[in-house]
């Protein structure tokens with residue numbers, strides 16, 4: 001048998017082990033929401049507001065999906081006070097997160113903005129509960145050094 | 155009216171099929187569909203293939219399927235609606251026939267998920283939704299998305315993880331009577347409760363497995379269908395709707411709006427009373443990729459009132475003989491969920507049930523002659539509800 005034909009560990013069926021390997025890393029343009037990342041670096045979470053109809057967006061976007069306006073959207077700091085809508089702790093992790101410990105993801109409702117944010121729940125919340133009071137905090141994540149926003153205790 | 159009917163179907167064995175390539179799986183389902191319909195493959199003029207891909211090496215599975223089945227003179231395309239891709243393939247073939255662009259069409263659903271190891275499959279399916287805002291930094295997984303629904307639902311309606319486990323117990327029961335199912339073992343609530351957490355509160359036995367499989371149907375316009383069979387399975391209605399890419403843009407996590415909209419459209423078109431749909435249909439296949447999803451389906455389809463989905467399980471109302479049998483093929487949890495094949499597999503199950511050809515112990519009582527399928531893509535990103543009749 002050629003070397004690339006191997007036996008499946010469980011079933012012993014012969015499988016062809018692909019010699020080609022694909023490593024994909026995307027380059028995602030963010031020029032129209034660059035202000036969001038500049039503010040994030042200062043610890044501020046920005047949403048966008050439509051100057052025509054007043055619609056608010058998070059994630060931030062550079063056009064208005066509500067009224068169709070496509071001029072300059074207004075970037076503004078979100079009032080992050082709100083409450084936890086739901087959460088889950090991820091045990092079976094994807095390959096690119098396999099070096100992380102188990103992490104808890106939640107969705108918080110920002111009460112004044114009437115917007116939701118999905119993020120990890122940080123260590124200030126040991127026992128998450130639906131309905132508990134929350135804020136959003138920007139932190140440098142230990143595991144990968146990335147500047148990320150978290151759902152946190154006020 | 156130019157009705158559209160299914161005149162033949164085929165389905166492969168579902169499972170971790172290390173014995174079969176994508177080509178083999180397509181052949182298993184597709185050749186059976188063509189043979190059972192009695193059509194000459196030269197007369198198939200339209201072909202649609204549903205597949206999500208990424209985890210399988212072939213980039214153009216539709217052309218692979220055409221070649222495998224020896225189809226030469228048909229229009230061809232591939233469709234993607236995540237886990238509802240199969241139902242979108244049925245919809246596409248239906249539209250082609252209704253518009254008279256096609257007389258005889260084949261819809262093939264195929265997914266070969268186990269060409270990559272499970273960590274990579276978890277990665278690829280986790281990216282489905284909104285990659286930039288919900289995956290890149292937060293690594294949400296497919297079970298994770300549904301777990302967000304489960305946490306909110308159990309909290310709102312005071313449900314327990316043990317209640318959700320009843321979905322898996324029922325569906326494993328029926329899977330063990332279905333020879334093509336991924337799993338063949340019966341399980342108990344205790345087994346589910348003892349299984350490890352995947353994304354809390356969902357555990358391994360609350361989850362559909364990573365499955366390889368294929369399903370295919372031959373569809374034809376009414377005049378043509380009647381030349382081949384006295385009992386075509388008619389498609390009475392198809393309702394579909396989209397949902398937001400970002401889960402965070404949903405208003406609540408106790409129902410799936412896209413599925414509710416799709417159901418309402420399908421009921422209207424099939425003239426089914428949306429208040430009591432279970433009086434008009436004999437059974438249903440619903441999208442139980444995770445246990446919580448079956449509970450949401452009961453409510454989004456109007457089988458149960460809001461917040462009463464768990465009661466249906468506690469009272470055994472979705473077993474054969476109950477108010478409405480659901481997922482008596484084993485559902486996605488136990489029959490398996492080869493993403494792009496699932497919706498077509500549901501059409502196969504609808505056909506088998508309405509023709510009274512289901513295996514002993516899992517044949518529903520056909521009284522109204524109608525069967526419903528509910529197929530949700532992603533986490534309520536796409537939804538299809540289809541009503542079949544005989």
Ligand SMILES: [Zn+2]
Pocket residue numbers: 050051052053054055064065066067068069
């Ligand atoms: Zn606007």
